[in-house]
Each structure stands twice: as structure tokens, then as C-alpha cells.
Amino acid sequence: MSTILNDITTPRLVLRLMNKAVMESCLAGELAVAGNLLGAVIPPALLLHPSSLTYSLKALAHDPLYAPWSARAIILPDKGEMIGLIRFHGAPGDASLLKYAPHAVEVGYEIYPPYRRQGYAKETLGAVMAWAQATYDVHAFVASVSPSNIPSRQLVAGFGFVKTAEIMDDVDGLEYVYLRYTE
Template sequence: MHSIETPRLRLQLVTLELFDLCIEGNQRDAERCAGVFMCDDWMRDVAYLKRRRDQLAADPSYMPWCVRMIVLKETNSVIGQIGFHTPPAPPELRAIAPGGIEFGYRIYVPHRRNGYAREAAVGMMRWASMERGIDSFVVSISPDNAASQALARSLAFVKVGQQLDDVDGIEDVLVLNGPALRRAIAS
């Protein structure tokens, strides 16, 4: 499996071995395994890492879709995370995005407001569209998350409803496909 490269970022896959090292809190060996500098934010997100690790262990075909570290090439440091929630075409998206896929991302506080979220999101969608034929993307964003709502609008995502997330509470559900998707990934 390869990393996804953008001008400033490398979206690097996380192996089962790396998940385990991070979950154990073994930062030194995790950095050695990944070849990057880990940040405390990544290492502290143990519940999220366990959830994705268990998902990957249960279904190895999930690997290319699983969480990726967002690595700033200039410093070779992890500045966030991005990944698809499931492999393509899960049943829960059939009504709003047939054949589509949902993704989420997080840029850690010291690195926000630099365009990294947009660059990572476009990179992931471009890869999934051009390499894997995905033509519909879904994001679920808290109505209070002004930065992510603005990013979704700037990429031409369209709100199709709301949902109650077990972890994050009320979220707007937004979809991007068709000509708007082609424009977004060309940017």
C-alpha cells in the first residue's frame, strides 16, 4: 500500500503493527516503525486508534480505506489524521450516496488554519476517485464546527440531512458528487 502525496503532505497508512505500538504508548518504536515524528495528539487518541485497529483486524481489505496519518513533508511530523469510515458502498449510505464513501479528518490545533485540511481532503478524494472509481463522498460535521462547515461549502458539499452520532452528537450530513466533485478534485 502506498501513501497519498499532495504538495505539502503525505497521507500515510497505519499498519496493524503501528496501531499496536501507538495504543501501547510506545512512541519511540512507533516513530521508528512509521519513519515519522509522532505528536502527543496522535498518541493520546487511544480510543479512536483502538476502534480503527479493531476494524482493520476484522477486515484486512479495509487497509487502503483506513485512517492515515497526515504528515507534513517539511518536518516529517504527524499533524493530523484522515480516513474513510468503511470500505466503499456501505448499506447506510445507499440512500444518499450509492456506491459512495464517508470520510473524516482532524488537524491538530497547532497546525490549523494553514489549508492542510483542504489539501488532505482533496488528496483523499482525488485518490479514491481516480484510483478506485469512487464518485460520491460524504462528510458528517457538527453544525458548530465553523471551520469544517466552511471547508465543506468551499468544496461544494451539499447538506442532505442530519444525524445523531453516538460520539459527536448532532451532525450535518453532506454529500459531494457529479460535476462538483470533478471541480473539487481538480483544484
């Protein structure tokens, strides 16, 4: 894995930060404009769940230091196509995570349907956790997953996440909260 500017690269993917202009263009429905700014085709599937972009924009407005933790497009570089999104819900030490672990970060991700079950989520999650550990010395990770999302539950279990709580999310309903510590 290497990091170039705002990209995190893996053997098959580029995880590129979506800056304010890209996110605002997406939310305005201007996917072609956003794609030109991002350097990848952005599918309409992104707008089926725009709350990640809305959240990231609000978090950036509140705290500019959130920038490296914000939404990242998951891009297939050989096709120049966005296949999903990953983001951290806050910077390390976010107050909402203190009950789980100090200096933790929560990660959320989505791979669009045509690209699921091909290992992209595993590659992406592993890369962002390695980046957070190497760049910011983060060793505690939280993931909230719907009980009905078996593939995602299997993914976090494969990384050694352990279920620590159940919460009722205002947007997503019941979620299991998983925690992972790294060395």
C-alpha cells in the same frame, strides 16, 4: 498528486497509511516506537481522540480489504512530523451510507491545533478524494460535521458538499451529514 506504495503525496504533505503495528503501538502509548515504524514523529495529540485508531483496527480485523481506506497520518515531510489524521469510515458501498448514495465513502479528518487554518485540511481532503476517484472510481463522498465546527463546515462547503441530513452520533453528538458527487 502522486501515489507511491501506501503514500498519497501532495505539494506539502505525505498521507501515509498507518499499519496495524503502528496503530497498536500508538494505542499502547508507545509513540516513539510507532513513530519509528511510521517514519515520522507522532505527537501526543493523537491519543486525545484514539477512537479513529480503534475503529480502524476493528474494521481491519473484520475486513482486510478495508486496509487502503484505513487511518492515514498527515505528515509534513520536511519536518518528519505528523500533524493530523485522515481516514475513511469504510470501503465503497458501506451499508451505512446506502441511504445517502451507492458506492459512497465517508471521510473523517483532524488537524492538530498548532497546524490549523493553514490549508492542510483542504489539501488533505482534496488529495484523498482525488485518490479514491482515480484508484477506485468513487464519485460520492460523505462528511459528518458538528454544527459548532464552523471551519470544517466551511471546508466541506468549499468542496461542494451539500447538507443532506442531521444525525445523532453516539460519540460526537449531533452532526450534520454532507454529500458530494464528483464527475
